[in-house]
Amino acid sequence: MSATNTQREKMYRAYCEYFDTAEKKRRWNPFTDVPWEKHDPSLNTEEDAVCLETFCGVELYVPDYTSNAFNMTRNLFGAAWFEASWGYEESKHALVYREYLIRSGLRTEEQYAEFESQVLGKVWQLPFETRRRMNCYGALQEAATYLIYAVQRDKAKLNGNELLEKVYFLVSRDEAAHRGFYQKILQFELDEDREGALADLAHVVFNFHMPGIGLIPEYDDRLKVDGVGITPQYFLQNAVFPMLKVLGTSRTELLKYYRRSQAEEAAKGAKEVVPVESVGAEPSLAIS
Template sequence: MADLPILSCPELERDIWRMYRDFFDKAERRRRWRIADDIPWNECNRNLDPAVADVIETFCAVELYLPDYTGKILPVVRPSKGRTWFYANWGYEESKHSLALNDWLVKSGHRSDEYMTDMESKVFEREWNLPTESHVGMLCYAMSQELATFINYRNLKNRIAALGGDPALEKLLGFISIDERAHYSFFRDATKIFLTHDREGTIAQLRPILNQFQMPAVHDLLDESTKRIERIRNLEVFNEEIFYREVYFPIITDLGITKAEMRGKPIKKSYKTDPNPSTSA
């Protein structure tokens, strides 16, 4: 699975840089929110189903691996200004998600400051590693991960009303969901650009990412991972069926990739016949 070398296509890099500027400008105009001012913290529900707090703790713990996420991908994509600048912005937004989730757990009374400090210490004892060394593979991974993360946050937000309601958490999850959807859109559009330059190579990188997909950290880096996954499934926030219905198939549809291509079958090519071959150079 050889990668298309970074900077081998100036046109590709120009397109990604333009995408990033558009992404950034829209974020500045439409998506920026402030933890202290834009969430009704006085409306936290201290009696909300404890299972919700368990899931929020898991999401918060996953976000705490941000130093690994950014620290390990930036050297891989450093030659690409568009992707480097995007990951810097992405890191800022993800750090805000982590802070806000932590704040809700404490302000709602579901967790203490001491508990969160202990949880953070356990997280930092372990290290997340890139699932692939391919820069194109990581682009495909990030795209898939961001859509799955959006689905997780959206579904949990939609479940809260039936579990007792929490205006502060619902507002917070709404902000985060919008951010995650915007991240997915950037990665998807960047993947489309790579598809135009190296379709077979890009699909070859995407195939194992989708076929072996796992949420980062939850499965192998967090304490009581089995219990955490079960909580997420029991609340119908995310499971295998949801993954295929709302992540796998939407991605290949958005990218215009066929099921046959995802199975690794050769791509059929059509060639136009030169009506006057004798004049060809």
């Protein structure tokens, strides 16, 4: 699906605005903008370690995320240049988490190296095959990631861990900006082809998984640790529904598109219809 000239122009402008704001207000250095001198070992817990390590693992797939994103967007300036900026920003997230784990002593160099080699021993694959669907995925995934880190930021503040609070503040602020960009592009897609874009959004919402599933070692066990994930209900209430509202749609309309696409698939004989009742009244979100 190729973009129209109007879309190209809008995306270029959106990227320029994104980049300009990031340069002026959001650039940060993991070595000098984080108050490492405030590290207090007595405030660290193994729960913090598992969270940081798991988040670091997910952020470590930057090479796979960006190579796939570039392949998908390379002929579209606004989208491709955004992915370059996005990849740079994501690369700092893995870096700052790694630094925290090692500097705090929560993990030794050897433990970290073993973890990293296990993570990078697997390859992240695109969960959806088109740019528009991946844009929907980006908006949802960044929103979920923001919520997860924001919970950690608030928890660190409550515990008086100023250093960790700053780490999560800086990273979550980036994630919020990423969600904002993907959501803006999604709005452009809706302006261009509302039916098609809503059908894609419905498909992605109902098939959404966080990127760490099947990749991060012992992921299911990690999810049992408080703070590693959020519940589907929390995600729906705080990310999906607000996003649908901003985009001028609703869960009812999304369900309609989901049912329609399921029926179309079945008519094509591609696969059996999965009655929407079987996934309940809400999308089946495996993120907690």
